[in-house]
Amino acid sequence: xxxxxxxxxxxxxxxxxxxSGPLLVLDDIAMTVKAGEFACxxxxxxxxxxxLLGIVAGLEDPxxxxxxxxxxxxxxxxxxxxxxxxxxxxxxxxSVRGNVEFGLKLRKQSAPERRERVDHYLEIVGLAKFADSLxxxxxxxxxxxxxxxxxxxxxxxxxxxxxxxxxxxxxxxETLQEFLLSVVRRTxxxxxxxxxxxxxxxxxxxxxxxxxxxxGRIAREVPVPLGxxxxxxxxxxxxxxxxxxxxxxxxxxxxxxxxxxR
Ligand SMILES: Nc1ncnc2c1ncn2[C@@H]1O[C@H](COP(=O)(O)OP(=O)(O)OP(=O)(O)O)[C@@H](O)[C@H]1O
Numbered sequence: 001x002x003x004x005x006x007x008x009x010x011x012x013x014x015x016x017x018x019x020s021g022p023l024l025v026l027d028d029i030a031m032t033v034k035a036g037e038f039a040c041x042x043x044x045x046x047x048x049x050x051x052l053l054g055i056v057a058g059l060e061d062p063x064x065x066x067x068x069x070x071x072x073x074x075x076x077x078x079x080x081x082x083x084x085x086x087x088x089x090x091x092x093x094x095s096v097r098g099n100v101e102f103g104l105k106l107r108k109q110s111a112p113e114r115r116e117r118v119d120h121y122l123e124i125v126g127l128a129k130f131a132d133s134l135x136x137x138x139x140x141x142x143x144x145x146x147x148x149x150x151x152x153x154x155x156x157x158x159x160x161x162x163x164x165x166x167x168x169x170x171x172x173x174e175t176l177q178e179f180l181l182s183v184v185r186r187t188x189x190x191x192x193x194x195x196x197x198x199x200x201x202x203x204x205x206x207x208x209x210x211x212x213x214x215x216g217r218i219a220r221e222v223p224v225p226l227g228x229x230x231x232x233x234x235x236x237x238x239x240x241x242x243x244x245x246x247x248x249x250x251x252x253x254x255x256x257x258x259x260x261x262r
Pocket of ligand 1: 052
């Protein structure tokens with residue numbers, strides 16, 4: 001028998017109760033992320049991307065449907081999913097090493113084991129020399145590299161990335177995109193990332209799920225057949241730009257006028 005895919009989102013809907021009545025934010029979302037795949041969810045602001053990622057993380061319950069991780073239903077947060085958020089979330093009073101080993105300490109791993117694992121992941125994210133630095137001594141890009149190491153050190157089944165480069169300037173963002181791809185290629189980790197930056201999604205993803213405006217639905221699943229070895233130069237190729245333009249056109253067509261969303 002073949003193994004189940006790492007992540008299955010099965011007919012997930014989410015309804016929030018608000019002062020002005022029920023608000024349907026996600027409507028029958030179905031998608032699958034296979035082991036080793038890099039999937040991106042793109043969509044306009046407010047279409048429910050963060051809500052969906054929160055459901056996958058187990059921080060939020062779906063109103064209908066279910067999420068399976070390697071065939072097992074998600075019933076809450078767990079170390080099998082590593083999260084990185086847009087806003088820097090390192091503990092300011094802990095060193096880079098202290099931040100990265102935090103989860104391992106909670107899980108009562110021995111000191112020598114922790115040191116070996118943390119050293120390995122700090123090496124992977126290129127922060128070995130900054131192990132003893134406090135977060136305030138790091139640039140925004142370095143903070144996000146530390147956050148990625150902190151998420152990966154638990155060796156999760158999947159990395160969940162919520163606009164991790166959204167707060168960075170353009171140049172740092174591109175450097176981090178290349179960096180993330182190299183880490184993913186080297187480790188083979190499975191990734192689900194949300195972003196509203198379509199160019200970023202095309203550069204990083206093997207498969208893109210384009211969401212319609214609220215209520216969020218999967219408008220289209222787009223494979224990205226650009227090969228796995230990508231450098232920033234590929235953003236200027238016709239094949240890249242065609243995929244980007246198709247997704248932008250699709251999102252624009254699905255974005256109602258502001259009056260209609262009220
Ligand atoms: N706890 C909540 N109660 C009520 N409404 C909520 C709640 N959380 C989110 N929403 C609403 O659900 C909708 C989707 O929000 P969400 O943050 O998931 O969208 P998003 O696509 O991630 O947006 P952005 O790209 O701007 O972060 C928004 O209209 C938001 O106001």
